[in-house]
Amino acid sequence: MGRQREFDVEQALDAALCMFWRKGYEGTSYTDLTQATGVERPGLYSAFGNKEALFRRAIERYFTHYLDYFPVALERPTSREVVEEIFRGAAELHTRHLDRPGCLGIHGALAGSDDAEPIRQALVEARAKGEVMLRERFERAKQEGDLPPSANSAVLAAYVMTVLHGMAVQAKAGFSHDMLVAITEHALSTWPDNSSLSTGNPP
Amino acid sequence: MGRQREFDVEQALDAALCMFWRKGYEGTSYTDLTQATGVERPGLYSAFGNKEALFRRAIERYFTHYLDYFPVALERPTSREVVEEIFRGAAELHTRHLDRPGCLGIHGALAGSDDAEPIRQALVEARAKGEVMLRERFERAKQEGDLPPSANSAVLAAYVMTVLHGMAVQAKAGFSHDMLVAITEHALSTWPDNSSLSTGNPP
DNA sequence: GGAATTTAGTATCGATCGGTATGAAAAGAG
DNA sequence: CTCTTTTCATACCGATCGATACTAAATTCC
Known part of the structure; x- marks a missing residue:
C-alpha cells in the first residue's frame, strides 16, 4: 500500500555505481548521485539508506554484473x-x-x-x-x-x-x-x- | 627583517607529505595538516600556498627523499x-x-x-x-x-x-x-x- | 468516498570543507 | 626608543558535505 516508486531501483543503483567507479567513494557527492540517477536525495536515502549502504550495494552489483x-x-x-x-x-x-x-x-x-x-x-x-x-x-x-x-x-x-x-x-x-x-x-x-x-x- | 619563522619548513612539508601518503589528497583536511605539522592554518598558507601547491611540493619531496x-x-x-x-x-x-x-x-x-x-x-x-x-x-x-x-x-x-x-x-x-x-x-x-x-x- | 500509508520534492539542518581577515607578538632598521 | 615588516593565532568567511523535516501528491485498504 501507499504510493509506488517512480524510478527503477536497479537502474538507479547502476547509475550510482558508475559515479563511484569514476570518482571513488569520497569523491562522489550526493549532488553527483542525484544528477546521475535522476532521483532526489531523500529518494536515495529511502531506497538504499545512507551513502555507505549505497556504496556497499554498488559493490555487490559490481561483482555480479x-x-x-x-x-x-x-x-x-x-x-x-x-x-x-x-x-x-x-x-x-x-x-x-x-x-x-x-x-x-x-x-x-x-x-x-x-x-x-x-x-x-x-x-x-x-x-x-x-x-x-x-x-x-x-x-x-x-x-x-x-x-x-x-x-x-x-x-x-x-x-x-x-x-x-x-x-x-x-x-x-x-x-x-x-x-x-x-x-x-x-x-x-x-x-x-x-x-x-x-x-x-x-x- | 621581520619576525622569523618558528617552524622548519622542510619538517612541516614532510609531516604534510606523510598525511597525504596515508589519506590521499582529498582525504587529508587542513585539520589533519595542522595537527600533523603543528603549524596553524595561516602558517601553512603563507609557507606553501594553497592545498594543491602544498601537495605538489609534497610530490617533489617524495621523489627526492x-x-x-x-x-x-x-x-x-x-x-x-x-x-x-x-x-x-x-x-x-x-x-x-x-x-x-x-x-x-x-x-x-x-x-x-x-x-x-x-x-x-x-x-x-x-x-x-x-x-x-x-x-x-x-x-x-x-x-x-x-x-x-x-x-x-x-x-x-x-x-x-x-x-x-x-x-x-x-x-x-x-x-x-x-x-x-x-x-x-x-x-x-x-x-x-x-x-x-x-x-x-x-x- | 474517506483513512492510512508511502513516495516526491523543496527547503533546510549542523558539521566540515578550503581559505582569510585581523590584531597581537616578535624581529630588524633607524 | 620608534617605525616597519613579517609571523603567529584566534576567529571567521561562504560553500559544500551527508543527512532530514515537512508538505503535497499518489496509491491501497475499508
Missing part, C-alpha cells in the same frame, strides 16, 4: 587458461567504458579520510576473497598435475591479483586496451608449466 | 638487476613506514572529485616519467646486448610499472614485506635473458 567473468574463468581446465581468461576479462572491463576506466574495486576507496575506513576495509576484504578463490584454484591445479608441486599457490594468486590491481591503475591513467593485453601477455610469459618446455621449473 | 632508489637502480649494469633493485626498493618503501604503507604516487589521487583532477593528472604524469626512464634504460640494454632485440622496451617498462602499482595497492591492503618480495621474485622469474638458460627467448 561486471566481475562475473571471474568465477567463470576459474572453471577453465588449466591454471594458465584461468589466468589468461581473467587477464583478458580485466583488460576489457578496464577499458570498455570510456567514462569510467579501471576498476571500482580499486578506485572506490584506496585511501581517504577516517570516515571512509570501513569502506576501504570492505574493498580490501572483497579483493582478498578473489585472491582466495584464485589460490584454491591453483591448489586444485597442483593436485591435477597442471601446476608443478613446487609452485606456491599463495604467491601465484597474489601475483595475479597484483598485476590486476596494477592494470586498474594504468587503465585509470589512460592506458589502451591493447597495451594492457601486451602487459598481461608478458605477465603470463613464464607461467609455471609442467609440460616443461620453456620455463625453468625442473620436474 | 623517498623514491631516490629509482634513479640509482637505473645505473645497474643489466636490465634485470635494474628491475630487481627497483622491486627491492619498492617492497621496502611500501612496508617500511607502518603508519603509511604503500605509495604516495598511487594513493595520493587515484580517483576523486572534479576538483582533484589536476592533482590526479599530475600524479599520472609523474608516474609516466618513471615509465619513460625505464623504457629508455631497456632500450640501452638492447643496444648493449643485455636484452634480446626481440624485447619490447615499452611493454617491459609498462609491465614493471604495473607490478609496482599493484604492489602499492597490496601494501595498502596490509601485505607483508616478505609477500611483496615473493611476488616480485615471481614477476622477475621470466625476465628476457640473452644468456638463454632458463626462459624461452630463442637467441
Whole structure:
C-alpha cells in the first residue's frame, strides 16, 4: 500500500555505481548521485539508506554484473587458461567504458579520510576473497598435475591479483586496451608449466 | 627583517607529505595538516600556498627523499638487476613506514572529485616519467646486448610499472614485506635473458 | 468516498570543507 | 626608543558535505 516508486531501483543503483567507479567513494557527492540517477536525495536515502549502504550495494552489483567473468574463468581446465581468461576479462572491463576506466574495486576507496575506513576495509576484504578463490584454484591445479608441486599457490594468486590491481591503475591513467593485453601477455610469459618446455621449473 | 619563522619548513612539508601518503589528497583536511605539522592554518598558507601547491611540493619531496632508489637502480649494469633493485626498493618503501604503507604516487589521487583532477593528472604524469626512464634504460640494454632485440622496451617498462602499482595497492591492503618480495621474485622469474638458460627467448 | 500509508520534492539542518581577515607578538632598521 | 615588516593565532568567511523535516501528491485498504 501507499504510493509506488517512480524510478527503477536497479537502474538507479547502476547509475550510482558508475559515479563511484569514476570518482571513488569520497569523491562522489550526493549532488553527483542525484544528477546521475535522476532521483532526489531523500529518494536515495529511502531506497538504499545512507551513502555507505549505497556504496556497499554498488559493490555487490559490481561483482555480479561486471566481475562475473571471474568465477567463470576459474572453471577453465588449466591454471594458465584461468589466468589468461581473467587477464583478458580485466583488460576489457578496464577499458570498455570510456567514462569510467579501471576498476571500482580499486578506485572506490584506496585511501581517504577516517570516515571512509570501513569502506576501504570492505574493498580490501572483497579483493582478498578473489585472491582466495584464485589460490584454491591453483591448489586444485597442483593436485591435477597442471601446476608443478613446487609452485606456491599463495604467491601465484597474489601475483595475479597484483598485476590486476596494477592494470586498474594504468587503465585509470589512460592506458589502451591493447597495451594492457601486451602487459598481461608478458605477465603470463613464464607461467609455471609442467609440460616443461620453456620455463625453468625442473620436474 | 621581520619576525622569523618558528617552524622548519622542510619538517612541516614532510609531516604534510606523510598525511597525504596515508589519506590521499582529498582525504587529508587542513585539520589533519595542522595537527600533523603543528603549524596553524595561516602558517601553512603563507609557507606553501594553497592545498594543491602544498601537495605538489609534497610530490617533489617524495621523489627526492623517498623514491631516490629509482634513479640509482637505473645505473645497474643489466636490465634485470635494474628491475630487481627497483622491486627491492619498492617492497621496502611500501612496508617500511607502518603508519603509511604503500605509495604516495598511487594513493595520493587515484580517483576523486572534479576538483582533484589536476592533482590526479599530475600524479599520472609523474608516474609516466618513471615509465619513460625505464623504457629508455631497456632500450640501452638492447643496444648493449643485455636484452634480446626481440624485447619490447615499452611493454617491459609498462609491465614493471604495473607490478609496482599493484604492489602499492597490496601494501595498502596490509601485505607483508616478505609477500611483496615473493611476488616480485615471481614477476622477475621470466625476465628476457640473452644468456638463454632458463626462459624461452630463442637467441 | 474517506483513512492510512508511502513516495516526491523543496527547503533546510549542523558539521566540515578550503581559505582569510585581523590584531597581537616578535624581529630588524633607524 | 620608534617605525616597519613579517609571523603567529584566534576567529571567521561562504560553500559544500551527508543527512532530514515537512508538505503535497499518489496509491491501497475499508
